[in-house]
Amino acid sequence: MAKAAPSKKQDSFFEDVWDVVRQIPKGRVTSYGAIASYLGTKMSARMVGWAMNAAHAASTIPAQRVVNRIGMLSGKAHFGGNRMQELLEKDGVKVENDKVVDFEKIKWDPAIELAL
């Protein structure tokens, strides 16, 4: 329906966040802050989490690969039960006590990986 919008204004950085999350390789994880920093909103990691909330509704977004800075499955509750952990383990990511094992080792930083 021809919304005739002069410019979509990128639909906010939400799509940008999803695009980054979609590029996260299997077996790798990243943090909200890393994505926020890559987008330039490093001070507002919360917004990344907010985008994830919308991403969950859209599906097709491996939001389970996005955890907080300590590698804890902070958004696990939003997946329902231990769905997030199961998805991560299926990706080859070991999770223990709601936390990613060797998080620092498998951490995927978009500011570095996508900088290439």
Add this chain to the structure above:
DNA sequence: CCCCTGACGGGCG
């Protein structure tokens, strides 16, 4: 229009 909450992060005590 004002107030509160939220999947975070960093600083200070």
Add this chain to the structure above:
DNA sequence: TCGCCCGCCAGGG
């Protein structure tokens, strides 16, 4: 080293 508080941005009541 652990714990508490403030800051950012946007949506909902």
